[in-house]
Amino acid sequence: MTKSASFSLLRIMALLAPAVFCLQAGRTLAQTQETQAIEVTAKKYEYSPAPIHIKRGTKVQLKITAADHDHGFKIAALPDGAVPGATPGLVFVSAQDCWQLKKGETTTIEFVAQTEGKYTFRCCHTCGLGHRGMKGQIVVDQ
Ligand SMILES: [Cu+2]
Numbered sequence: 328m329t330k331s332a333s334f335s336l337l338r339i340m341a342l343l344a345p346a347v348f349c350l351q352a353g354r355t356l357a358q359t360q361e362t363q364a365i366e367v368t369a370k371k372y373e374y375s376p377a378p379i380h381i382k383r384g385t386k387v388q389l390k391i392t393a394a395d396h397d398h399g400f401k402i403a404a405l406p407d408g409a410v411p412g413a414t415p416g417l418v419f420v421s422a423q424d425c426w427q428l429k430k431g432e433t434t435t436i437e438f439v440a441q442t443e444g445k446y447t448f449r450c451c452h453t454c455g456l457g458h459r460g461m462k463g464q465i466v467v468d469q
Contacts, residue, residue, distance in 0.1 A: 362386040369428055370394040372457030378464035381440045389436040393428035399452030400426040400436065406444025416442030416467065425451035440467040
């Protein structure tokens with residue numbers, strides 16, 4: 328390669344580098360700014376919709392309405408199968424061990440879906456015979 332050819336190649340690369348950087352920064356920004364409200368119903372003995380699909384990077388407002396009875400909502404911040412102590416995949420605005428869902432009321436839970444994976448949640452308020460089987464899943468897709 329001649330000296331002038333390698334010089335112009337360097338110039339092209341120098342010009343392209345900031346452009347690529349801007350594209351990536353813009354994409355990250357768009358991911359964290361996207362807020363999605365998802366309406367969920369809790370009733371004996373299920374949550375719907377099931378499973379709940381969310382795109383990675385989405386800021387979520389989960390609006391859960393307890394239709395027929397008091398229920399609860401308990402979810403781990405780590406995806407199913409993750410090693411304990413791993414970085415949380417769901418980042419909650421205000422984390423709680425068990426959200427109480429009052430009959431007829433809507434509870435809003437906010438979080439960022441940071442890492443893809445399956446997150447199982449369950450009812451944490453004894454609500455009847457099928458209580459132990461009252462579960463649902465959030466699936467964070469890439
Ligand atoms: Cu229950």
